[in-house]
Amino acid sequence: MDLSYILNELGEERDQYFNAIAPPIIQTSNFMFPSVAAMRADLPFEYERHFYTRGNNPTVAILRKKLAALEGTEDALVLASGSAAIAAAVLANVQQGDHIVCVQKPYSWTLRLMRDYLPRFGVTTTFVNGTDIANFEAAIRPETRLIYLESPNTFTFELQDIRAVAELAKSRNIVTMIDNSHCTPLFQRPIELGVDIVMHSGSKYLGGHSDAIAGVICGTTAMMKRIFSGEYMTLGAIISPQNAWLLLRGLRTLQLRVQRSDDSARQVVAFLEQHPTVRRIYFPLADSHPQIELARRQMTGCGGLITLSLNTDQVATVDTFADGLKRFLLGVSWGGHESLVFPASIGYDPTTPPADENYNLIRLYVGLEDPAVLIDDLRQSLDAL
Structure with a gap:
C-alpha cells in the first residue's frame, strides 16, 4: 500500500457521503437503531460498529485506518492526547506486582505515570540508560511485563537499538512499546523492527497545524481490542470527531x-x-x-x-x-x-x-x-x- 494512497484515499468511501472530497465530521454522540434486535446484535461489537461516539465514530474510524496503515499495523486507536495514549497502553499491559523497564529521561508525563502514579497500584519501574542493550537485560526481572522505549529520547536524543531490544523482549515474553512521535512513521518503522505497540502524540507532526490535541496507539487487532474494551472505554479519554477531522486534514501534507x-x-x-x-x-x-x-x-x-x-x-x-x-x-x-x-x-x-x-x-x-x-x-x- 503506497504512502500517497494511505494519506489521500484509504478509508474514504466518498460515495457514502455525497461524493464529497473531504470526509464529513460526524458530530454526533449517539447512533440510532431500527429495532431492539438490531441494537442487541451490535452491542458486543462496539469496537468496529457505531453504537456511541465514546467508543466508535465514523470520522475517527477513517483516521484509525490511515494511522494503522502508516505504521504497518493491523489497527489503531486514537485518544484525546498523547499522555492518554501512553497511559492507556501501559495500563492495559500491567497489573499489581508487575515491573516495567523504561528508558531514562522519557517524556515528562511518561515519567510521572511510571514514577509517581503506577507505584500507588503496586507497579514498579526501572529506568535505564537505553544506549546499551546490556542495561535492559540487567534490569529485567521475572515480573517484568513491559519495556518502554523512546527513540530518539526526549531533549538530548539518545537512541535505543530497537531491533535488539525487541528481540530480547520476545525471548522473555515481554511486551514492547515505543513513542515514535519524533520520527513519525515516515522516518522510523518500529513494527518492522519487532516492536509490539507504537504510540504517537498526534498533536505533533501527524496533526501538523498546532490546532488539535490527540494521541495514537498502533498494534495488532487483538491488542487494540484489549485496550479498547478496558482502558479506552473505561477511562473515556476519547478524541472528538472535530479533532479527528483536523488530523485527517493534517495527514494530507x-x-x-x-x-x-x-x-x-x-x-x-x-x-x-x-x-x-x-x-x-x-x-x-x-x-x-x-x-x-x-x-x-x-x-x-x-x-x-x-x-x-x-x-x-x-x-x-x-x-x-x-x-x-x-x-x-x-x-x-x-x-x-x-x-x-x-x-x-x-x-x-x-x-x-x-x-x-x-x-x-x-x-x-x-x-x-x-x-x-x-x-x-x-x-x-x-x-x-
Whole structure:
C-alpha cells in the first residue's frame, strides 16, 4: 500500500457521503437503531460498529485506518492526547506486582505515570540508560511485563537499538512499546523492527497545524481490542470527531511537512556547528552524534528537532538567547508549521548558580519557514551574546 494512497484515499468511501472530497465530521454522540434486535446484535461489537461516539465514530474510524496503515499495523486507536495514549497502553499491559523497564529521561508525563502514579497500584519501574542493550537485560526481572522505549529520547536524543531490544523482549515474553512521535512513521518503522505497540502524540507532526490535541496507539487487532474494551472505554479519554477531522486534514501534507522540517533542520545544524558560541549540538543524524551509525540503520530522517548548548555557565545567558530570537516562537511542543524554542532554563532561577548543566539545553523545532530566515535569526541572537 503506497504512502500517497494511505494519506489521500484509504478509508474514504466518498460515495457514502455525497461524493464529497473531504470526509464529513460526524458530530454526533449517539447512533440510532431500527429495532431492539438490531441494537442487541451490535452491542458486543462496539469496537468496529457505531453504537456511541465514546467508543466508535465514523470520522475517527477513517483516521484509525490511515494511522494503522502508516505504521504497518493491523489497527489503531486514537485518544484525546498523547499522555492518554501512553497511559492507556501501559495500563492495559500491567497489573499489581508487575515491573516495567523504561528508558531514562522519557517524556515528562511518561515519567510521572511510571514514577509517581503506577507505584500507588503496586507497579514498579526501572529506568535505564537505553544506549546499551546490556542495561535492559540487567534490569529485567521475572515480573517484568513491559519495556518502554523512546527513540530518539526526549531533549538530548539518545537512541535505543530497537531491533535488539525487541528481540530480547520476545525471548522473555515481554511486551514492547515505543513513542515514535519524533520520527513519525515516515522516518522510523518500529513494527518492522519487532516492536509490539507504537504510540504517537498526534498533536505533533501527524496533526501538523498546532490546532488539535490527540494521541495514537498502533498494534495488532487483538491488542487494540484489549485496550479498547478496558482502558479506552473505561477511562473515556476519547478524541472528538472535530479533532479527528483536523488530523485527517493534517495527514494530507504529512510527507511534505516532515521532509521540509528535516531538510531545513540539517541546514540549521550545519550553521550551528560552526558558530563559536555553541558548545554542543544534539541531532541524531549529525556526524558528531555518538550513535550516528545506529541512527542511520534505523532512521531514514530526523525531522525538525535540534537541541544545543551554549558556551556559558550562566542561566541568564540562556534566557537572553531565547528571548533574543524573533522568528522562533517561545513555546512547548513541536511538529507544527511554526518554529519554536524551548529552553530548559525555565526550570532554573537565573539569580542562583545552577546545580547541574541541564539549564544549558535549548531545544529548537525547525518548522516550515525559509531556513535562511531562521538561520539569520539564530545568528543575530547568538552574535548578541
